[in-house]
Every structure is written in C-alpha cells, then in structure tokens.
Amino acid sequence: MSTIWLDGLAIEHRKTLEDIVRLFFPTAEVKHGQPQQDDQLTSEREEDEPAGWLKMWEEEACGYIAIEAEFSLVGYRGYRVVAHQRETLTAPNQSDAANQRKRVIRLCVLKTLTQATGKLPGPWGILTGIRPTKVVHRLIDEGYSAEDILEIMTEDYAVSPAKARLLYEIARRQRPFLLTPAQAERLVSVYIGIPFCPTRCLYCSFPGYPLARHRAWVEPFVTTLLKEIQVIGEVLHTYDYAVQSIYLGGGTPTSLDIGQLGQLLEKINHYLFSSATKEITVEGGRPETLSNEKLSLLKGMGVNRLSINPQTMRDETLQTIGRAHSAEDIVQAVERARRVGFSTLNMDIIIGLPGETVADVQQTMKQIMKLAPENLTVHTMAIKRASRLKEELVAWKLPTEEEVGRMLEVTKTVAAEMELVPYYLYRQKRILANLENVGYAFPSHECLYNIQVMEERQTIVGLGAGAGSKWVSPADWTLINTYNPKDPNDYIKRINELLDKKKDMLHGLRRKPTH
CATH class of the missing domain: 3.80.30.20 (tm_1862 like domain)
Incomplete structure (x- = not known):
C-alpha cells in the first residue's frame, strides 16, 4: 500500500481532498505534512511502490484567488515532480466564497492527479458526494440556462458531458x-x-x-x-x-x-x-x-x-x-x-x-x-x-x-x-x-x-x-x-x-x- 502526503494548503482542506485522492489511490494511507528521510519513503529497490507528495499553496490578490498544486512521486532513490496545476477563481461571490474556493481546490487536485497518473477515475469529476443532482437544482434556482448549466458541470466540476446531461434531465423531471x-x-x-x-x-x-x-x-x-x-x-x-x-x-x-x-x-x-x-x-x-x-x-x-x-x-x-x-x-x-x-x-x-x-x-x-x-x-x-x-x-x-x-x-x-x-x-x-x-x-x-x-x-x-x-x-x-x-x-x-x-x-x- 502506498502513502500519500498532503502538505501546505492541502492539510487545511484534508477532509475534502482525501476522497479526491482516493479516486486515484483507493488503498493509500493518507498522511499530513512533509515526507522525511526517516519516514523511509525513499527506497533502494526500484520495484517498491512509490509514495506521493501533494503540495498546495494559494495566492490571493484583488479580485482573484489562484490555487496551485504540485504532485511528486517519492520512491526509488528520492523524489521527482510529475505534475503541476494552477486554477484561478475570479471575482468570487462573497456569499458563497468558501464553497467556491473549496470547489477550485478540489478541481485543482483532480487535474493534478489526472496529469500525474494519466487516468481520469470515472465520469463524475469532483462530485464525490451522494447527491450530485442537488448542484443542478441550485443552478436552476439561480436562473442559469440549460446550456450554462451543462458548461458549468463540465468545466467547473469536471463531470463528463454525458453525466452532465443525465443530471440535467433528471433535475428537470424532478422539478414539478x-x-x-x-x-x-x-x-x-x-x-x-x-x-x-x-x-x-x-x-x-x-x-x-x-x-x-x-x-x-x-x-x-x-x-x-x-x-x-x-x-x-x-x-x-x-x-x-x-x-x-x-x-x-x-x-x-x-x-x-x-x-x-x-x-x-x-x-x-x-x-x-x-x-x-x-x-x-x-x-x-x-x-x-x-x-x-x-x-x-x-x-x-x-x-x-x-x-x-x-x-x-x-x-x-x-x-x-x-x-x-x-x-x-x-x-x-x-x-x-x-x-x-x-x-x-x-x-x-x-x-x-x-x-x-x-x-x-x-x-x-x-x-x-x-x-x-x-x-x-x-x-x-x-x-x-x-x-x-x-x-x-x-x-x-x-x-x-x-x-x-x-x-x-x-x-x-x-x-x-x-x-x-x-x-x-x-x-x-x-x-x-x-x-x-x-x-x-x-x-x-x-x-x-x-x-x-x-x-x-x-x-x-x-x-x-x-x-x-x-x-x-x-x-x-x-x-x-x-x-x-x-x-x-x-x-x-x-x-x-x-x-x-x-x-x-x-x-x-x-x-x-x-x-
């Protein structure tokens, strides 16, 4: 079983990020902080399963927040950076800023780990919760058009186009x-x-x-x-x-x-x-x-x-x-x-x-x-x-x-x-x-x-x-x-x-x- 370390901003958001990490590494042990030499994360055997080190940080300025993530493989004779991603949240809605920030952090990690592993684990993007239709109902409540909702689901939540259409179809059927x-x-x-x-x-x-x-x-x-x-x-x-x-x-x-x-x-x-x-x-x-x-x-x-x-x-x-x-x-x-x-x-x-x-x-x-x-x-x-x-x-x-x-x-x-x-x-x-x-x-x-x-x-x-x-x-x-x-x-x-x-x-x- 591999170990995945969450560092920096990832520690602050560990509860919301662990389920994203487990999409890619379902049996991994998730730890918090930086991997150290005495943690024996480096190996002299090339066949050993590598560990992962996910570091995150953010930059906040007037009108936007930039979230960055870097994923390193830690294993045979040290570590190497294999993926880096930057996502920006522009002019966040202050009444919902915390949830928007959380969404961007999850999206950044999903894209980073997709880049690192070469795979996208399933069609649901960052929607790891039980009730994905609730997101669509909220967007309908806020007056978004069908076209806008499909774009938001695919771009902001990384849901596949087919599943986005399924969610919208179900939500519209439920509205009455x-x-x-x-x-x-x-x-x-x-x-x-x-x-x-x-x-x-x-x-x-x-x-x-x-x-x-x-x-x-x-x-x-x-x-x-x-x-x-x-x-x-x-x-x-x-x-x-x-x-x-x-x-x-x-x-x-x-x-x-x-x-x-x-x-x-x-x-x-x-x-x-x-x-x-x-x-x-x-x-x-x-x-x-x-x-x-x-x-x-x-x-x-x-x-x-x-x-x-x-x-x-x-x-x-x-x-x-x-x-x-x-x-x-x-x-x-x-x-x-x-x-x-x-x-x-x-x-x-x-x-x-x-x-x-x-x-x-x-x-x-x-x-x-x-x-x-x-x-x-x-x-x-x-x-x-x-x-x-x-x-x-x-x-x-x-x-x-x-x-x-x-x-x-x-x-x-x-x-x-x-x-x-x-x-x-x-x-x-x-x-x-x-x-x-x-x-x-x-x-x-x-x-x-x-x-x-x-x-x-x-x-x-x-x-x-x-x-x-x-x-x-x-x-x-x-x-x-x-x-x-x-x-x-x-x-x-x-x-x-x-x-x-x-x-x-x-x-x-x-x-x-x-x-």
Missing part, C-alpha cells in the same frame, strides 16, 4: 415534484425501518437481522414501533403537519408475520395517513415473504407501490449472495402482485455482483423486460464497510471497471426500450468503477419519496430501527440529520429519549419562519 417553501412547512414524509430479513445478503450493510437468529426480538420491536408511530402521528397532527409519502424499508418489512404487518398498517393508516398522502411504498424485496394473503393485506390497507427486488435473475448468483429464492420465485411473486391489483411495481437489480458478466446482466434485463415493472432501480455494486463482502473481498471475483461500465450501458439501453426514464440518481462511497445508482420510472409512476429524500427539500421523519430523519428548514433548505439506533434492543431501550428528540425537532421547525 419539489416543494415550495410554503408547502415544505406543512408536508413531510415518513420512513419506517424494519430491521429483519429472511437472510443477510453478502453485500448488505443496512440494518438487517436474520429472522432465524433474532425472531424473539420481533414482537418487542413491533410493539415499540407502534408506540413511536402513534406518538409522532399525534405530534404531527398537533403541529398541523400532513404526510405526503410513507416508505416502509429495512430490512425486509414483509418478513413480519401477517398479524404484525396488519397491526403496523392499521397504526399507519390511523395516525399518519390523510388526504394529503399520495404514496405508500413497501419494500417486499424477498419473493418468499410475499404470500397471497400478505399481498392482499398490503393492497387493502392502501399500499400503492411495492418493491420486489431480484438483484439478479441468475440463480447461481442468487445463491452466492445469500438470497433464499430463485429467479422463478421472482416471476411468480410479480404475477401474484399483479393479480391482487398492484399497478406500480419497482424492481431492483445490482450490477457488478461477484462472478457476473455483461451477458448475465443482459439476461437479467431481458427477463425484467418481460415482467414490465413501472419502476426499475439499477444499483452499481458498492463495497460497503459493514458488509460480509468487504470482510471476504479477496475470496470473490468482481467484474472489471470496463465490464461494470458496459453493464450500466446495458441497463440504460433496455430501460429506454421499456419506455422508462431516469428520475432520480445517487452515488455511494466505494462504488465500483466510480459510477452511480439510477432510478427509472414509467411517466406518472415516479416514486415521490425517492425524489424527496434525495433532493432534501422536505423533512423526512424516520421511525423504527436504523431510521434516519432529515429536519429541513424551508427558509434556506438547510437540514439536520438524526438517527434511531440500528440495534433493535437499543431502539427499544431508548424509545422515550428518541420520541422527546423528535418532538423537539418538530416543535423547532414549526417555530422557524420561512421569510
């Missing part, structure tokens, strides 16, 4: 669904986290406790969750909030037995549902949890969007990743859901799964096309820190970056053939080939919750184990994130404390003026 400040003062959405699954998948880092080992936890968890729904529902009513969308995720919510699921949906309908509620989604990811009885219950209790998630339609891969079902089980679950009357189905797939090829993804998409879901979510495999895959990475053969890129193109092509359009996008750390996750929808079947949670212009109240809340201030679209404990037992023990915190947050938001 975004709330005005006045709407955001009273409309919230609710996420409900159910942390139990039939089995734990190889790649998963979400709260998901296998039922075989944790069945005794389910009943006390459900009892506590019912209390949280009731109390928060009453508080929302007191402060005149209405719930626009409700999303049951996890975990696998449909791993609850039919009695528990019925109790949960009754409580939701009584305390959260109103005439303002446009959407209730349930993650029924595992087909073995979707009996005719459960599907009828979901439909009868107002659920109007259901996810049935194959991840792949290749049986060998399903076995490898720990799914206790076959591709045929998925087909049958979709047929059952259609017979019950579900008119909006989502299906998730993952590209980059261990052992899969481009041909496997083509076959998966061919089968999904026959099932004709109204929503399709394409995830690019991410090596998540808390997953079993991360712990056992050396044992698995993952596709190359070039193969993953071709897989993503296959999904894009088939989605277009299905008349599905991209409507939301997000990215993750340690995602293969530095790519993205894209949600597609048949027009008029877009998932409201997915748009709101990604663009962060609506308060999301998180209930249940591992659920995150986003407390959004409509005055300036700033937000505070809070989280329920992932462990169901901690959640149960701390429920009164968690309820008090949510009451305080809702009260505080209600008192903040939007003007």
Whole structure:
C-alpha cells in the first residue's frame, strides 16, 4: 500500500481532498505534512511502490484567488515532480466564497492527479458526494440556462458531458415534484425501518437481522414501533403537519408475520395517513415473504407501490449472495402482485455482483423486460464497510471497471426500450468503477419519496430501527440529520429519549419562519 502526503494548503482542506485522492489511490494511507528521510519513503529497490507528495499553496490578490498544486512521486532513490496545476477563481461571490474556493481546490487536485497518473477515475469529476443532482437544482434556482448549466458541470466540476446531461434531465423531471417553501412547512414524509430479513445478503450493510437468529426480538420491536408511530402521528397532527409519502424499508418489512404487518398498517393508516398522502411504498424485496394473503393485506390497507427486488435473475448468483429464492420465485411473486391489483411495481437489480458478466446482466434485463415493472432501480455494486463482502473481498471475483461500465450501458439501453426514464440518481462511497445508482420510472409512476429524500427539500421523519430523519428548514433548505439506533434492543431501550428528540425537532421547525 502506498502513502500519500498532503502538505501546505492541502492539510487545511484534508477532509475534502482525501476522497479526491482516493479516486486515484483507493488503498493509500493518507498522511499530513512533509515526507522525511526517516519516514523511509525513499527506497533502494526500484520495484517498491512509490509514495506521493501533494503540495498546495494559494495566492490571493484583488479580485482573484489562484490555487496551485504540485504532485511528486517519492520512491526509488528520492523524489521527482510529475505534475503541476494552477486554477484561478475570479471575482468570487462573497456569499458563497468558501464553497467556491473549496470547489477550485478540489478541481485543482483532480487535474493534478489526472496529469500525474494519466487516468481520469470515472465520469463524475469532483462530485464525490451522494447527491450530485442537488448542484443542478441550485443552478436552476439561480436562473442559469440549460446550456450554462451543462458548461458549468463540465468545466467547473469536471463531470463528463454525458453525466452532465443525465443530471440535467433528471433535475428537470424532478422539478414539478419539489416543494415550495410554503408547502415544505406543512408536508413531510415518513420512513419506517424494519430491521429483519429472511437472510443477510453478502453485500448488505443496512440494518438487517436474520429472522432465524433474532425472531424473539420481533414482537418487542413491533410493539415499540407502534408506540413511536402513534406518538409522532399525534405530534404531527398537533403541529398541523400532513404526510405526503410513507416508505416502509429495512430490512425486509414483509418478513413480519401477517398479524404484525396488519397491526403496523392499521397504526399507519390511523395516525399518519390523510388526504394529503399520495404514496405508500413497501419494500417486499424477498419473493418468499410475499404470500397471497400478505399481498392482499398490503393492497387493502392502501399500499400503492411495492418493491420486489431480484438483484439478479441468475440463480447461481442468487445463491452466492445469500438470497433464499430463485429467479422463478421472482416471476411468480410479480404475477401474484399483479393479480391482487398492484399497478406500480419497482424492481431492483445490482450490477457488478461477484462472478457476473455483461451477458448475465443482459439476461437479467431481458427477463425484467418481460415482467414490465413501472419502476426499475439499477444499483452499481458498492463495497460497503459493514458488509460480509468487504470482510471476504479477496475470496470473490468482481467484474472489471470496463465490464461494470458496459453493464450500466446495458441497463440504460433496455430501460429506454421499456419506455422508462431516469428520475432520480445517487452515488455511494466505494462504488465500483466510480459510477452511480439510477432510478427509472414509467411517466406518472415516479416514486415521490425517492425524489424527496434525495433532493432534501422536505423533512423526512424516520421511525423504527436504523431510521434516519432529515429536519429541513424551508427558509434556506438547510437540514439536520438524526438517527434511531440500528440495534433493535437499543431502539427499544431508548424509545422515550428518541420520541422527546423528535418532538423537539418538530416543535423547532414549526417555530422557524420561512421569510
């Protein structure tokens, strides 16, 4: 493993620069300061992996800031400068000068390391965060034209032209669904986290406790969750909030037995549902949890969007990743859901799964096309820190970056053939080939919750184990994130404390003026 040293201005901005450095050197150890002789960074062996030394400085004068970066390789018999870059920020907007300076610093480092290594790691430039569409929404808010936005994304953020167009297309499609400040003062959405699954998948880092080992936890968890729904529902009513969308995720919510699921949906309908509620989604990811009885219950209790998630339609891969079902089980679950009357189905797939090829993804998409879901979510495999895959990475053969890129193109092509359009996008750390996750929808079947949670212009109240809340201030679209404990037992023990915190947050938001 190599070492990358950050020096000068780079130390001051180390938090924002480390993710740029890791685009080029994903396994490097990042240190701060100057490499010294006694650090043994020089080597007498030419085959040793070199270290890197990134130095940065700035020059500020009337009306502009110049940022410079120099990258040296430190290794066999000393060091040598291999790249130098200078970027200038002219007449920065004083209200946003800090963010503009940060952007230029990141851009300078990206260009320096591209020059040094001869490669550009992926199409996303300096946008290493989860929500790149937020940048485009801000530019639209500020009145920029489509042409200007595409130029800014490619020149100022180093995003590829194709990804810049994709971001703009998605942002324009989302605009009718975004709330005005006045709407955001009273409309919230609710996420409900159910942390139990039939089995734990190889790649998963979400709260998901296998039922075989944790069945005794389910009943006390459900009892506590019912209390949280009731109390928060009453508080929302007191402060005149209405719930626009409700999303049951996890975990696998449909791993609850039919009695528990019925109790949960009754409580939701009584305390959260109103005439303002446009959407209730349930993650029924595992087909073995979707009996005719459960599907009828979901439909009868107002659920109007259901996810049935194959991840792949290749049986060998399903076995490898720990799914206790076959591709045929998925087909049958979709047929059952259609017979019950579900008119909006989502299906998730993952590209980059261990052992899969481009041909496997083509076959998966061919089968999904026959099932004709109204929503399709394409995830690019991410090596998540808390997953079993991360712990056992050396044992698995993952596709190359070039193969993953071709897989993503296959999904894009088939989605277009299905008349599905991209409507939301997000990215993750340690995602293969530095790519993205894209949600597609048949027009008029877009998932409201997915748009709101990604663009962060609506308060999301998180209930249940591992659920995150986003407390959004409509005055300036700033937000505070809070989280329920992932462990169901901690959640149960701390429920009164968690309820008090949510009451305080809702009260505080209600008192903040939007003007």
